[in-house]
Structures are given as structure tokens and as C-alpha cells.
Amino acid sequence: MAALLVRGVRDMLKRADFATVPRRQRHKKKWASTEPKFPATRLALQNFDMTYSVQFGDLWPSIRVSLLSEQKYGALVNNFAAGDHVSAELEQLKARDFVNETVFHREPEPENSQTAAPSHVSWACSPNLRCFTFTRGDVSRFPPARLGSLGLMDYYLMDAASLLPVLALGLQPGDTVLDLCAAPGGKTLALLQTGCCRNLAANDLSTSRTSRLQRVLHSYVPQDVRDKNRVRVTSWDGRKWGELEGDTYDRVLVDVPCTTDRHSLHEEENNIFQRSRKKERQMLPMLQVQLLAAGLLATKPGGHVVYSTCSLSHLQNEYVVQGAIELLDNQYSIKVHVEDLTHFRKLFMNTFSFFPSCQVGELVIPNLMANFGPMYFCKMCRMT
Numbered sequence: 316m317a318a319l320l321v322r323g324v325r326d327m328l329k330r331a332d333f334a335t336v337p338r339r340q341r342h343k344k345k346w347a348s349t350e351p352k353f354p355a356t357r358l359a360l361q362n363f364d365m366t367y368s369v370q371f372g373d374l375w376p377s378i379r380v381s382l383l384s385e386q387k388y389g390a391l392v393n394n395f396a397a398g399d400h401v402s403a404e405l406e407q408l409k410a411r412d413f414v415n416e417t418v419f420h421r422e423p424e425p426e427n428s429q430t431a432a433p434s435h436v437s438w439a440c441s442p443n444l445r446c447f448t449f450t451r452g453d454v455s456r457f458p459p460a461r462l463g464s465l466g467l468m469d470y471y472l473m474d475a476a477s478l479l480p481v482l483a484l485g486l487q488p489g490d491t492v493l494d495l496c497a498a499p500g501g502k503t504l505a506l507l508q509t510g511c512c513r514n515l516a517a518n519d520l521s522t523s524r525t526s527r528l529q530r531v532l533h534s535y536v537p538q539d540v541r542d543k544n545r546v547r548v549t550s551w552d553g554r555k556w557g558e559l560e561g562d563t564y565d566r567v568l569v570d571v572p573c574t575t576d577r578h579s580l581h582e583e584e585n586n587i588f589q590r591s592r593k594k595e596r597q598m599l600p601m602l603q604v605q606l607l608a609a610g611l612l613a614t615k616p617g618g619h620v621v622y623s624t625c626s627l628s629h630l631q632n633e634y635v636v637q638g639a640i641e642l643l644d645n646q647y648s649i650k651v652h653v654e655d656l657t658h659f660r661k662l663f664m665n666t667f668s669f670f671p672s673c674q675v676g677e678l679v680i681p682n683l684m685a686n687f688g689p690m691y692f693c694k695m696c697r698m699t
């Protein structure tokens with residue numbers, strides 16, 4: 316706890332105004348003249364303060380300080396590379412597999428008991444995933460991943476909340492799967508780890524990012540699984556997918572471009588809050604609706620879609636889900652049903668903090684004791 320607070324305060328001080336630094340310690344940076352007057356990170360914070368203080372009320376100050384502090388990671392064990400020793404090594408670090416601890420290691424529930432729901436849930440989660448995290452309040456870091464004996468890396472470090480959309484997708488053996496916005500590939504890798512994909516189409520509009528995705532696949536997935544018949548990587552505009560391959564997939568993940576809230580507070584490079592990207596930012600909800608609609612059209616009737624973002628914005632989360640559902644109904648007479656994921660709050664309450672008042676879908680909110688997310692995810696079933 317003490318370490319957590321010290322790190323949190325250190326992060327805040329790093330961000331404190333220059334004016335608070337004593338004069339004798341001030342020095343002009345060499346690149347001062349080229350630094351933007353209003354850094355995009357600062358504009359992002361201003362924007363969040365305006366919108367999220369209204370959206371989250373009393374919760375905002377605690378979310379804010381968590382977003383500005385160091386995030387926590389999860390180590391997704393590479394089933395293709397690792398023997399049990401990797402899990403054992405992670406356990407020795409006092410990390411724990413949050414997926415299996417909560418989902419699969421429950422005591423068997425008696426039939427018809429009131430608590431039968433969580434055990435039923437285990438079958439609705441994608442199987443075979445192992446992801447280690449440090450417990451609440453423990454801000455230890457994982458050592459970098461290592462190359463295993465098969466020439467593949469032993470684990471992949473990611474925001475552990477990013478696994479929730481993949482778990483929610485509920486893959487079943489033999490599924491055909493589409494990952495519409497896949498790069499750099501953390502969730503693609505998790506989809507493959509389930510061992511359920513008969514074939515997987517991983518797409519991303521950006522060719523530079525699909526190259527990164529290819530590198531991740533090379534480092535983590537054996538050649539026979541990467542084989543073209545099983546994993547196909549493309550760089551197409553996901554908005555066209557309904558026309559390209561309509562009614563095709565059992566499961567579709569639509570992990571859209573968004574304001575990437577945590578990243579936008581820390582990185583100037585590629586920051587969507589740069590003034591020059593204002594139009595692009597304003598158009599995001601529209602792009603998100605189009606991508607989700609395309610994902611739904613690419614799904615077989617009876618198939619499932621998970622929509623996800625790493626933003627806290629209702630405009631990019633619930634409103635997009637509602638917009639896409641309306642669009643499909645009005646333009647294609649296709650009915651879509653939102654599935655209830657409230658049990659995720661109970662299942663994963665030891666690991667994540669959930670926002671209690673989402674209209675549709677679930678939202679992991681950053682918290683100093685469990686500094687994951689933000690991650691919004693909503694599961695839908697295409698009925699017709």
C-alpha cells in the first residue's frame with residue numbers, strides 16, 4: 316500500500332506545473348522551442364475533466380488520479396510455448412491467474428441453487444486462457460517475457476482488462492472468428508490461445524500496425540497455427556466487411572479505434588487530442604458505429620459480437636452500441652439482442668473495478684488499488 320501511494324504521488328509530482336519547481340532547479344530544455352504550446356496530453360485532461368466529471372460525478376477524481384498513475388499489467392501465458400513452469404514462476408512472484416481463480420476453480424454448485432449462475436457462467440467464457448496479475452494494491456511489475464525452448468515467447472504483457480472482451484466473446488471449439496480491428500494483436504493472440512478458432516481472420520486498416528501484428532504472431536504462435544488456412548491477416552477497411560463477407564462468422568470482435576484515454580494522457584506521439592486531429596476525434600463515434608454495424612453484418616444469424624473500447628466515454632460506448640443496433644434494424648431489418656454481462660462484475664470483482672451504472676455493456680474503471688482499464692465491452696447476439 317505504501318509503495319502504491321509513493322508511486323502515485325511521484326507520478327502526480329512529475330505532472331505538476333513547472334511553476335512549482337524552485338527557480339534554482341529550473342533549466343531550459345534544449346527542445347523547448349519545438350514543444351507544442353498546448354500539449355495534446357494537457358488538452359486530453361481538460362477534455363476529460365469537462366466531460367467525465369459530469370458523466371461520473373463523485374467517482375471522477377479517483378478515476379482521474381488512477382489514469383494519471385502507472386497502470387498495472389497482466390501476463391497472458393502463451394499456451395503454445397509454455398509448460399507449467401511458466402505458471403509456477405509467475406506464482407512464485409505472488410501473481411495469480413485471475414481467469415481460472417474466478418471462473419474455473421469454483422466449487423461445484425448444487426443444482427437449482429441460487430448461486431448456480433456463476434458456475435453456468437464458466438461455460439459462457441472463452442476457455443483455456445491463463446492471465447496472471449498481482450493482487451489489489453500490489454504494484455509489482457512483471458519481468459520482460461522470455462524466449463522459450465520452442466523459440467516462442469512465454470507470456471504477453473497487456474492490460475489485463477483487455478482480456479475481458481475476449482472472455483465475454485465465449486468462444487466454442489470450431490468457431491470461425493473475425494477480429495475486425497486487430498493490431499497490434501493482444502486480443503488476437505488471446506483468441507488464438509483459446510484453441511477454439513477453426514479459422515481466424517485478423518484485420519486492421521493500418522498496414523504498419525498489421526506488420527506489428529504479424530511480428531506478435533511470429534513471436535508467439537507456431538507456424539502450423541499461423542498457416543493461411545487458420546489465420547488470415549488483412550489490411551482492409553473494416554467498415555466494408557458486411558459487403559465483403561456477410562453472414563459468415565460465429566464470433567466477431569470489434570475492438571474499435573477510440574480516444575484511448577490512458578494513452579492520451581501520457582503520450583504526445585499519435586495523440587488523438589492534437590489540435591490537428593480534432594475533426595477525426597469528433598468523427599470517432601460515427602466510425603465506431605460503422606465498424607460495429609459491419610461486424611454485426613459479418614456475423615451469422617445466431618452468432619455473437621463483442622464491441623470494445625479503452626475509453627470511458629458514453630458517446631463511444633453505450634451510444635455507439637445503441638446507434639448500431641438501430642441502424643441494423645432500420646436499414647436491414649436485422650434484430651440484435653444485447654446480452655447481460657453483469658455476472659462479470661461478480662466473477663472478476665477481486666481483480667477489476669467496474670462502473671456500477673452502465674445502461675448496456677460493462678466498463679472497467681481505473682482504480683489506484685487495481686489500476687487496469689478503462690475497458691468497455693458489450694456482447695450482442697445477432698438474432699436474424
Ligand SMILES: C[S@@+](CC[C@H](N)C(=O)[O-])C[C@H]1O[C@@H](n2cnc3c(N)ncnc32)[C@H](O)[C@@H]1O
Nearest residue numbers: 496497498499500501502520521553570571572
Ligand atoms: C484499439 S485498436 C485495436 C487493438 C487490438 N484489438 C489489440 O488488442 O491489440 C484499434 C485499431 O483499429 C484500427 N482501425 C482504424 N480504422 C479502421 C477501419 N476502418 N477498419 C479496420 N481497422 C481500423 C486502427 O489501426 C487500430 O489498430
